[in-house]
Amino acid sequence: SAVISQKPSRDICQRGTSLTIQCQVDSQVTMMFWYRQQPGQSLTLIATANQGSEATYESGFVIDKFPISRPNLTFSTLTVSNMSPEDSSIYLCSVSIGAGGRNQPQHFGDGTRLSIL
Amino acid sequence: QQPVQSPQAVILREGEDAVINCSSSKALYSVHWYRQKHGEAPVFLMILLKGGEQKGHEKISASFNEKKQQSSLYLTASQLSYSGTYFCGTARFGNEKLTFGTGTRLTIIP
Numbered sequence: 001s002a003v004i005s006q007k008p009s010r011d012i013c014q015r016g017t018s019l020t021i022q023c024q025v026d027s028q029v030t031m032m033f034w035y036r037q038q039p040g041q042s043l044t045l046i047a048t049a050n051q052g053s054e055a056t057y058e059s060g061f062v063i064d065k066f067p068i069s070r071p072n073l074t075f076s077t078l079t080v081s082n083m084s085p086e087d088s089s090i091y092l093c094s095v096s097i098g099a100g101g102r103n104q105p106q107h108f109g110d111g112t113r114l115s116i117l
Numbered sequence: 118q119q120p121v122q123s124p125q126a127v128i129l130r131e132g133e134d135a136v137i138n139c140s141s142s143k144a145l146y147s148v149h150w151y152r153q154k155h156g157e158a159p160v161f162l163m164i165l166l167k168g169g170e171q172k173g174h175e176k177i178s179a180s181f182n183e184k185k186q187q188s189s190l191y192l193t194a195s196q197l198s199y200s201g202t203y204f205c206g207t208a209r210f211g212n213e214k215l216t217f218g219t220g221t222r223l224t225i226i227p
Binding site: 031033041042043044045048092096104105106107108109110111 | 119149157158159160161164204206213214215216217218219220
């Protein structure tokens with residue numbers, strides 16, 4: 001499996017500011033995903049980060065609020081814009097790795113614990 | 118729509134068995150199972166593709182009934198290290214996008 005580095009690991013931010021979260025993988029991967037996990041809750045997919053094209057967002061998530069970049073096959077960023085206390089959560093990146101084509105396991109970064117004051 | 122897992126939480130003594138169920142209202146292509154310990158990232162356990170297959174991983178195995186759109190995770194002779202929250206992740210097509218279930222918190226006590 002790949003080594004996935006996510007930065008920062010945690011942050012405390014002021015209302016109205018923005019934070020960019022980085023996800024770096026030690027090998028080239030096709031699929032990268034961004035999730036949000038509220039404390040004690042399940043994981044909710046924000047978007048699929050596509051290399052060389054715009055990210056694909058899930059219902060309830062928009063590009064203006066969560067802009068995503070994917071400049072190459074090993075790196076992606078998620079920005080949480082104009083933050084409010086409701087954005088306090090854990091944000092996780094994951095990658096899908098495998099040579100078998102579709103439906104490969106997803107492996108997760110350690111997450112970014114974000115608190116908005 | 119989010120898959121529903123049952124039970125929501127279970128407490129077992131070391132050595133006991135557990136079954137965690139995952140039910141979807143939609144047809145599924147595959148089911149993934151993950152375990153997440155408190156404060157850590159989810160860890161992949163296994164994946165099951167449609168066809169009713171059953172897989173095993175040490176003392177943890179799973180089945181997938183595509184007709185019923187259900188999957189079950191079986192933990193036998195549970196160990197303390199099995200404690201955590203278990204999530205199923207379902208894919209409706211072979212595009213690797215997963216919808217995660219509601220989660221089952223498993224606590225193993227000595």
